[in-house]
Amino acid sequence: MAPTIVPEALPGRATVAAKATSLVVSVAGLLVAWTGLALHLGDPRVLPTPVAVFELVVEYSLVGDAGRRTALFHLRVTLVRVVVASLLALGLGVALGALAARDERFEDAILPWIPFWMTVPTVVVVLVTMILFDFGAVAVYASAVVVATPFCVTNVWEGVRDVDPELLEMADAFGAGRRQVWSGVYRYHLLPYVFSSYRHVLGIVWKIVVLGEVFGLGTGVGAMFNFYYMLGEVDSMLAYVSLFVGVLFVVEYVVLGAVERWCFRWRADGRE
């Protein structure tokens, strides 16, 4: 059976501050190492300095590149694709996982396929869907669903089965109906499983979207990687990578972090 991410407890405030410090130190370390290596090599066509790359980031973001589109346009296109594809995979995964946990026949029909789907190389799925869907954006969504959904299914399936039977008995003793049990017990119990699934799905989907853009789409960060790769412009490629990584950081630590803190606010500052 495929491995499952076990939901973790949220770090307290002190841990968050310590983590932020570690992050800043490691980013600074990377920039120093990058600068040192670039200066040592002394050839901006092989490895430009971070400052030179940053200047390009600003230029592409404000002025626009060779295709007369700004980098922010391509980033937005990629981001929208990622959000749509990851939510599709997550939604389908949660629905199928919950169904599998509730219906034995459905479970028997769907679960044997999971390890198979999880072992097919991502790049193969992307290439096949690209051909099937004529190198359009739909191909990216199809790849994401095929590759990322199985993980969600197993995670949510195990989540439903792990629900505390004593809480279900309590709900039963008070006469709660099926709908109230789902909305009051399962929904919250499954949130950590859904979050860990989404983090994993997002990791997969970023790669799939960029791969799809490299292989066949005319817009998006991946298409720009491909474009500048063909021109042999390492500095432009690094400018796009930097922007891309910046957005990943914001999504992970600012957006997802805030949503997670809000969803699990009941856990913080336990007195006992």
Place this chain on the structure above:
Amino acid sequence: MSLSVTDLTKTFEDARRGNVTVFENLTVTFEGGAFSTVMGPSGCGKTTLLNVLAGLVDPDAGHVSVDGERVEPGDFSFAYVFQEPRLLDWKTVGENVAFALRANGVPESERDEVVASVLDLVGLREETDTYPLRLSGGMRQRVGLARALAVEPDVLLMDEPFSELDELTARRLREDLLDLWQETGKTIVFVTHDIGEAVFLSDDVYLLNERGELFEEATVPVGRPRTFGDRELDEVERRLTETFFENVTNRV
């Protein structure tokens, strides 16, 4: 409202021990408005008895009656207080109480008022918006009690609700429970393995042995309010302890 089980038989399948009979033809009646306690060693079937009454476990044979009328198990006005509070940690204290109200079909517009009044009763009004994980064990058990009282049951089924608390907190909660019982006049069926607790709380004590057989129905002839360490209570406890050990030999 009196409550009884008649000729109750229940057998569980156990992977290691095969079929385990918990009760065989058990008949017991709990008087309306009385505080009745079922006392017995661990594993004697005390919780199963409550679960049968609540309709959470189906009996193999036998039936439940309310005021002498036969009813389906669980098909009467009751609420359950569990050994662990079994709160929804992701809902505030008020929302936990409201969960039971919604389950009981109380309209949303009336819930806030009921929540406030039962939390007042158990002294937790100020914690309405607090999440359970920020409360002490005793406070969480009070929330469990408030949730049960909120649905205005005729019968309270209580499964060792104080057994996981420290003695000081448990004593305070026992006294509070007696006050609430006397205020509301509900029928209480309480389960415990603690003879002292059974005697202090109850009008009637029903003793089960390790085979789930009822071997003693005792009345506690001590007036209320009662105080811990009262000589009359101690005497009843001593007598019941003797009877208990005469009848319960194994696994104690």
